[in-house]
Amino acid sequence: MVAARPSEAADGTVQQVDVAVVGAGFAGLYLLHRLRKAGLSAVGLEEAGDVGGTWYWNRYPGARCDIQTIDYGYTFDPELDKAWTWSEKYATQPEILRYLGFVADRYDLRRDIRFGTKVTAAKWDEKAERWQLTTNNGAAVSCRFYIMATGCLSAPKPPEIDGVRDFRGEVYFTGRWPHDGVNLAGKRVAVIGTGSSGIQSIPVIAEQAAHLTVFQRTPNFALPAHNGPSPADRRDLFQSDRAAYRAQARQSMSGVPYPQQTVVSWQLSDAERRERFERAWAAGDLVHILTQLWADQAVDVDGNKIVQDLIREKIRAAVRDPETAAALMPDDHPFGAKRPCLETNYYATYNRPNVTLVNLRQEPIKAITAGGITTAKRNVDVDVIVFATGFDAMTGAIRAVHPITGRDGKSLTDVWAQGPQSYLGLTVAGFPNFFMITGPGSPSVLSNMAVSIEQHVDWVVDRLKALHEAGFTTIEPTETAQAGWNRHMADCSMLTLHRLANTWYTGANVPGKVQGLMPYTGGVGPYRSICDEVVSRGMLGFRLT
Numbered sequence: 001m002v003a004a005r006p007s008e009a010a011d012g013t014v015q016q017v018d019v020a021v022v023g024a025g026f027a028g029l030y031l032l033h034r035l036r037k038a039g040l041s042a043v044g045l046e047e048a049g050d051v052g053g054t055w056y057w058n059r060y061p062g063a064r065c066d067i068q069t070i071d072y073g074y075t076f077d078p079e080l081d082k083a084w085t086w087s088e089k090y091a092t093q094p095e096i097l098r099y100l101g102f103v104a105d106r107y108d109l110r111r112d113i114r115f116g117t118k119v120t121a122a123k124w125d126e127k128a129e130r131w132q133l134t135t136n137n138g139a140a141v142s143c144r145f146y147i148m149a150t151g152c153l154s155a156p157k158p159p160e161i162d163g164v165r166d167f168r169g170e171v172y173f174t175g176r177w178p179h180d181g182v183n184l185a186g187k188r189v190a191v192i193g194t195g196s197s198g199i200q201s202i203p204v205i206a207e208q209a210a211h212l213t214v215f216q217r218t219p220n221f222a223l224p225a226h227n228g229p230s231p232a233d234r235r236d237l238f239q240s241d242r243a244a245y246r247a248q249a250r251q252s253m254s255g256v257p258y259p260q261q262t263v264v265s266w267q268l269s270d271a272e273r274r275e276r277f278e279r280a281w282a283a284g285d286l287v288h289i290l291t292q293l294w295a296d297q298a299v300d301v302d303g304n305k306i307v308q309d310l311i312r313e314k315i316r317a318a319v320r321d322p323e324t325a326a327a328l329m330p331d332d333h334p335f336g337a338k339r340p341c342l343e344t345n346y347y348a349t350y351n352r353p354n355v356t357l358v359n360l361r362q363e364p365i366k367a368i369t370a371g372g373i374t375t376a377k378r379n380v381d382v383d384v385i386v387f388a389t390g391f392d393a394m395t396g397a398i399r400a401v402h403p404i405t406g407r408d409g410k411s412l413t414d415v416w417a418q419g420p421q422s423y424l425g426l427t428v429a430g431f432p433n434f435f436m437i438t439g440p441g442s443p444s445v446l447s448n449m450a451v452s453i454e455q456h457v458d459w460v461v462d463r464l465k466a467l468h469e470a471g472f473t474t475i476e477p478t479e480t481a482q483a484g485w486n487r488h489m490a491d492c493s494m495l496t497l498h499r500l501a502n503t504w505y506t507g508a509n510v511p512g513k514v515q516g517l518m519p520y521t522g523g524v525g526p527y528r529s530i531c532d533e534v535v536s537r538g539m540l541g542f543r544l545t
């Protein structure tokens, strides 16, 4: 191994490193830190102009995390944990970006990152046993190990509507919001999309715009964030024993330290269920409401329907116009089978005189014109269109590196033609020394990602060290192990209500994308145990050479 800093390659030459890390978000930063400590030379390759990933790109008004910030951060260094205090229960995008910049400074990570550099293709060189990466800027990279820390929600979905280019006004994407902000004062604004980014930005945009028209295809369940200072009960629990708190998060189902519920809905009276629900509603915490009501809510249609009805009741009470309220009530998926959202004044925003909801189920968009948006029933003239239309989730950024060519000239696009195949969501058969952080087949977006990212990074770097110490140069999963993992993934998903929803978890939001549940539904703690067991059983399912 090359132990030391990557060679400073001039343009046109090839940069030689042990490990290439693509992406400088939560995952890429921690990888660089761990690799350096492990004595491996590494380079970070990042399309953006600085660190931050999700929090670099998503600067739209109202952008925040929706896992409490006390839980949404690195835990690998107790000193770092102590050195940073969040100002709110749910931090804003600028604060999270500052945190990631603080981490990059603290561990001096930027010196190993090439910003403004997009990886465009990758090829396994069988003879040299190295990956060759092509970039759009500067030297190509030759590395023994190629790690994609490219993010699950980093490839914005292009608009599917005719005429976007004809529109003469301003067009913005929540996932690529301008760094200098956008002045919406006095303007007629359209927001297309009511997923997480739409639900966060709509109330803020409504306060600025002369008029806001929201175009909604599918309503989402949204719960009040009740943002403010970090809640005393969680803070006290954390302060009383930080190590135990973090350890419990790592073993939990979702990456947030809540106990497993055992009581099922039918064991509770109506009054007891309502009492639990009201407590969860008041807590303003997605993970609480998703895991703490009753044990059958995520696995049984009847147990879930009770939660749905209670939330629909809240929406009815919050929105004055009954037709608008009805349009905002989700009725096509179980609660939790599509990622629910956290909201601040979202439903109340529809009571404002300057806000209109257009229900695209009743009047689909026909075209975008020079002056606005035409639906099947009306023309809406606007000055600004904001696309809050989400991401090509989980596989979008990986597949955008094209081709990724593995052993025997096989391309990842071909191997994934019927949907992503992986072993543990970390590796792919036929692609030696290739790793994905929070890839399809791992808990990823069904978890607190900070916890899942740390687990993946630790697992991968520990393996690279062990591999080197044992004198191996390549690692690759067997086809059998991969097939077994995919079978296990499918079995787990059949036990949850995810099987009943077409969502971005299944690829349903991207036209032409192969359908199938991409994240692992077995839970964060059980998944960690499986990864550890693979190691303790002599790298079960991997071929080492």
Ligand code: FAD
Residues within 6 Å of the ligand: 022, 023, 024, 025, 026, 027, 028, 045, 046, 047, 048, 052, 053, 054, 055, 056, 058, 063, 064, 065, 066, 067, 072, 117, 118, 119, 120, 149, 150, 151, 152, 153, 154, 197, 397, 400, 401, 437, 438, 447, 448, 449, 450, 453
């Ligand atoms: P990212 O942060 O997405 O970083 C990936 C980086 O890779 C990007 O900077 C991208 O530019 C770069 N990249 C991709 N392809 C290439 C390429 N070919 N060449 C070079 N660079 C490339 N998760 C939670 O757990 N809790 C939350 O509250 C939460 N809130 C979220 C809010 C929003 C608005 C969004 C979009 C996501 C949220 N997430 C949340 C998920 C979030 O993506 C993760 O928590 C985490 O930030 C992911 O970190 P990452 O490093 O894996 O990926």
